[in-house]
Amino acid sequence: MKNKKVSLGLIGAGRAGMIHARNFRAAVPHAVLTAVADPCRDNVQAALEELEIEKGYEDYRELLEDEEIDAVIIVTPTKYHCEIAVAAAKAGKHILCEKPMAMTVEECEIMEAAAKEYHVKLQVAFMRRFDRAFTEAKNVVDAGEIGDVVMVRSNTRGPSIPKPWMYDIRKSNGPLAEVNSHDIDTLRWFTGSEFKTVYAMGGNYRCPDAKQDFPDFYDNVILAAGFANGMQGMIDGAQGVLYGYDARVEILGTKGCIFLGKTQERPITVCRSDMRSYEAFTNSWKFLFKDAYLEEDMDFVDCILTDREPKVTGHDGKMAVKVVNAGNLSVSTGQIITL
Template sequence: MSQKKIGVCVIGTGRAGMIHARNFAAGIPQATLAAVVDPVPEARQRARQELELETAYADYQDALRDERINAVVVVAPTAYHRDIVVAAAQAGKHILCEKPMAMNVAECDAMLAAVEANRVKLQIGFMRRFDQSFQYARQRVAAGEIGEVVLVKSVTRGPSIPQTWQYNLAKSNGTLAEINSHDIDTLRWFTGSEFAEVYAIAGNFRCSDARAEFPDFYDNVVMTARFRNGMQGCLDGAASARYGYDARTEVVGTHGVLFVGRSQAHDVVVCNKETGMVTPFIETWRTLFIDAYKREDEAFINSILDDSPPAVTGVDGKMAVSVVNAGNQSIRERRPIQL
């Protein structure tokens, strides 16, 4: 493996962006954080100070002209992913793009064409594939320990109120994209197959502020699926669930079942007469998957240095986007959609 240090720029300094930025600033061998990008002055300055960086750009195009930067991490809102990724590829920068990959399949195709034409890497940010518990579970399934897979069920419920732009499905693609892209990828990963048909129902039960201006916004969704290999799938997603961050998967086989994911923040249970048995719930994905994010970032750098395929490819991202689009169509039209 080459000993060259890869200069990285993180585009977007929100919650996920700062996880990646902190990793590259302090914890990823053979990589260094060269700069960050954020159009919001306060966010840009806050990130620059915390990370002790000399360089923080307002415009990603300026970062792409910086010769110290070999790779970018795209953590901007989904509607901007295509333009940023295509421009980065044309500038010869390798790319780690957070999920969802893009707004639709056509945008994904444009991104894939750009990285192929310019011979750069594109990895998609499905960090659960780098979580040790999910990896171990996948190995047990592949080893046949529960027999043939019949059904994969995946749950993700987030506690926080969506940002205003996320209410607009034209900019976010809704909860299926922003929260349940991980579940869609998990279903593909554990079935080893592609979605053949989906049926989704959804509603806005918690975010009353969005109802007047964004009547199609939904904070709760259930989607069932049939896969090309005959396996079945189901996902359950929620925004603004309040009680904590809930991410779990169940795999039902012909002679067994497997559960992966945890909800307890600590392996401690407090018992007393007044409250009974109490244990804290996981508050945020930033805590639950912090190690997975680091391994994801390490894998991205290694794929560049080794000139090897990324662990999670642009095709993986595109297939998840196609399912999000089909799920939203199913919600609108109240019918199953074939892919």
Template sequence: MTTLPAGTPGQPLAVGLVGAGRMGSFHAESLAHRIPGARLAAVADPAPGAAQRLADRLGCPNALTDIGELLADPQIDAVVIATPARTHADLVEAAARAGKAVYCEKPMAVTLADADRAITAAHQAGVALQVGFNRRYDAGFRAAHEKVASGAIGTPQLLRSLTRDPKLADPAPIRPWTIFLETLIHDFDTLRYLNPGAEPVEVFAMADALVRPDFKDRGLLDTAVVTVRFDNGAIATAEANFQAVYGYDVRGEVFGSAGMLTMGDVRRTHLTSYGPDGIAAECVTYDQDLFHDAYVAELADFTTRVRTGTTPAVTGEDARAALSIALAAVQSITTNSPVLIDELKEQ
């Protein structure tokens, strides 16, 4: 699949940001300052004042509260969608129909029907659609992927990917399956990325509310372990927890017939301290520290690919595949049994 080049030759890509929250603000800064081939052309956020404040800070001339207005602007070449998860698929569809190249934060959709709708819209419009699985742009995870793809560790047999957030986000907005649909979705994509060419076939999940047991009756799960069997035989584990007191912990491991790779490092810097209590080092706390370079790299790559008409490196189909594992995990929790991806019931 290829897409038409977007933007005006010789001009930076005009990108509109949709969603001026924490992640959106970071992407806006990247578009404004860190990516030579792009410029922040507009910001839209329905929350009163949010778009304006961000636009003012970054010297962006165009702040909107009406997302539709941004999508309708013919000056905009591409959009970055950084709104709440459940709005993503609709926005991808609308942006694609408006002819914009689309970068969408994960998850691209929370049902398979929505995922299919978003993918189809992008295909029909011939626009690029890239999904924000930023770990694919982290130097360590990327090098691991390339080594596995090159056969350096033989056939993958055991994989592990984990995410431990630094602290439990305010539980109010967390919906019952957030841990699978919004957190572990990264790990499900990472497992596919570290097992290139293989696809998941069976999923089993165990989960619980251990960080905040008081929210368990509201269906809030904050600790989960998901086992995934792939069609090349590899057995993978994805693990998440919402409150790591030591920092933001993202690690991966691939064990194969000819070797093993490990990735991930919670250290903030290369400084190590030695004192009467032993050895000490500081941890990374915020994900924008840990993945700062990866966030910039993915948007830079999106920009380059959109301008040259090259298919994005992380597609809507990738988002759908990770979503399938997440939905199978949800179903596994509900039924307390392993779930075949092919027999996944749409919820």
């Protein structure tokens, strides 16, 4: 299989979709991007022109009928993931699915079952597991250099105001899904354990337009967790913070601590005559995890060619969705939820 090229089709040509598309088009060995599908014709046309490919569809089903395509990347709103993934599996296409994996645990299980039945790979796009700093930190933890892990704290805060469709928690699963899925997976990865208890609080502080029709919407959330192995976890998430894109992690052990997170887009600090210093805060996840996206895409192709299990599986995606659902239940009821 070493000399084989994996032919890929992109389903969803938005911001994240095009990151994957550019990687597969020009930077991933043994991969070729051959088609794009998106319900918006303008998105399809723009993608075809930028990527210099010819096959574009407004219906993803037409892309799945293309026998040349070996695998698909699903980068659509979460509520469509299950439907598309099952159809892709039936068509014999391997699947790289962006997070969140699905809306419910039941949908995740349907996706897992379809991938197993039709013998295709199912990888969930938690790209932080492929980030060089994150993987180095995992090696440090596994080597016992900070002793036993006691607590993992992770935050993701984005500068953008949520899209209006995100206001309906029933359709988006809220910021815990859209923003904090990566943090949930980070806690699972570094603790090596599953969430046991979850307590979450949310509030709407920056989105006044949502308050009348969607009183349950929150743009700020904090979540405290207990793990099956006795470790502790904390997550905070926010949308519309304006100051930049902020993703940081602390891993506290019995003999030390690891700090993860790059906040500067340019490694430069300017000191001015008014005795104030200035640093440019990074404003986009697209910059911060650019290399991690590429490593993730390369690994997806490699797992197809070598016929091995993906490093991030459907089970990983499902467990994150389980915590999202429990967190939202905790936000709405004010109760501690036991998973």
